[in-house]
Amino acid sequence: METLKIIDIQERAVPIKSSIRNAYIDFSKMTASAVAIVTDVVKDGRRVVGYGFNSNGRYAPSGLLRERFIPRLLEADAKSIVTEDGSNFDPFKVWDVLMTGEKPGGHGERSVAVGVLDMAIWDAVAKIEGKPLYQLLADRYRDGQADDKVFIYAAGGYYQPGKDLSALQDEMKGYLDLGYNVVKMKIGGDSLEEDVRRIEAVLKVVPSGRSLAVDANGRFDLETAIAYGKAMEQYDLFWYEEAGDPLDFELQAELGRHYHKPMATGEDIFSMQDARNLIRYGGMNPERDYLQFDCALSYGLVEYMRTLNMLREYGWSSRRCIPHGGHQMSLNIAAGLGLGGNESYPGVFQPFGGFADNHAVVDGYVTLPDTPGIGFEAKSNLITLLRSVAE
Structure with missing residues (x-):
């Protein structure tokens, strides 16, 4: 079986601006990162793409994604991010690749960038398995x-x-x-x-x-x-x-x-x-x-x-x-x-x-x-x- 591959990762900062405010901040300039992980897997005639984004309240971590985490994942050996039988991507191995060279502590915005890519990987994994993510998690x-x-x-x-x-x-x-x-x-x-x-x-x-x-x-x-x-x-x-x-x-x-x-x-x-x-x-x-x-x-x-x-x-x-x-x-x-x-x-x-x-x-x-x-x-x-x- 040929090893699955990630062939592209795209990111865009998207505004979620609003006139609302809480006790600390207003949301007039709030953004979020949306990412797409494009794989070489085709299911039902359509290429499998995993999508992810970060929650409101933290701005788009575009710099961290583009300068550090996306290149790190794209440069990884394909075999280092797939399951033992090569049938799917392994989110835990992907996580290890993303965190390579990262010191412990200081979680800040780094955790947001990794969270965006992690969401997209799980989306792709469940699509490749042909299941809703909730059922995949329940099964595992x-x-x-x-x-x-x-x-x-x-x-x-x-x-x-x-x-x-x-x-x-x-x-x-x-x-x-x-x-x-x-x-x-x-x-x-x-x-x-x-x-x-x-x-x-x-x-x-x-x-x-x-x-x-x-x-x-x-x-x-x-x-x-x-x-x-x-x-x-x-x-x-x-x-x-x-x-x-x-x-x-x-x-x-x-x-x-x-x-x-x-x-x-x-x-x-x-x-x-x-x-x-x-x-x-x-x-x-x-x-x-x-x-x-x-x-x-x-x-x-x-x-x-x-x-x-x-x-x-x-x-x-x-x-x-x-x-x-x-x-x-x-x-x-x-x-x-x-x-x-x-x-x-x-x-x-x-x-x-x-x-x-x-x-x-x-x-x-x-x-x-x-x-x-x-x-x-x-x-x-x-x-x-x-x-x-x-x-």
Whole structure:
């Protein structure tokens, strides 16, 4: 059998600009990298191309991709990145090639660049095998048992010019009308008093506090985080997310001594090692709290599986993982490896946010298409963009 080959890799920085803002940044100049890994494999008369991109909140790592990681992968010996029988690419071997010459630590934007290419490789691998990625993962790691639907929540509630309490309420009611049971809003971009008014306005239109999560995007110092916690504990919210800096594990642990309802964090932790430090020192409760690691920002699925193995060693269930990002890659991981759910962006970050066309949200859950690969081909606005990168 002739060795499979990668014959080209293309990258493009794509704007996802928007007028919205959270407690830390606005998204007016935000970009993402979209990549296409073109292989020499032909299936059903079409060349297999694997697609990938990075999640919102981190800018396109174009320089790292073009100067370091894409050349490294293209220059690799073809036999060094395929399975032992040569029938497919091996994402773990590809990951090792990408990280050749990279010192440990300092995860930063490097983890985003690797995550983009890792997503594209897994897309290609599943297409070559002729399976949806979630089923491929279930077959390899879960005795073939994929979840037939995945819990998702609607992330929104951003600060926007001219957006008053009535507009915020209308937005959240719109998510409920789409089939979501849990919605999320931003806090920390205004005063505590104003944010309490915003929270209470939303609570008037959702079934209960358990239908609302809040997200501070790491804005608070310890004193402010505790003050918000004391003000919000009465509402029994779905979770209180990323109160302080994502690597301030002492702040997170101390907050947990004052706020006794569910908390969530992890979307800005980009490696298994940092995730392990969160578990060791962040005071997170495996029976109550949620972890939001996003493979598209943290070295990809190869590293995410290492993180899941670490969590098991520390007594955490994969069901406590609800990834950030609102994209189809995490949705496949959730269904294939048994996570607790996935974020969703019904109104923003298009075309990357959202899932397959014609798969509506029903009672807070969504199903996945049986399209081989990650399923980008079942999302019309996204596959149009991705194919333009390859062509």
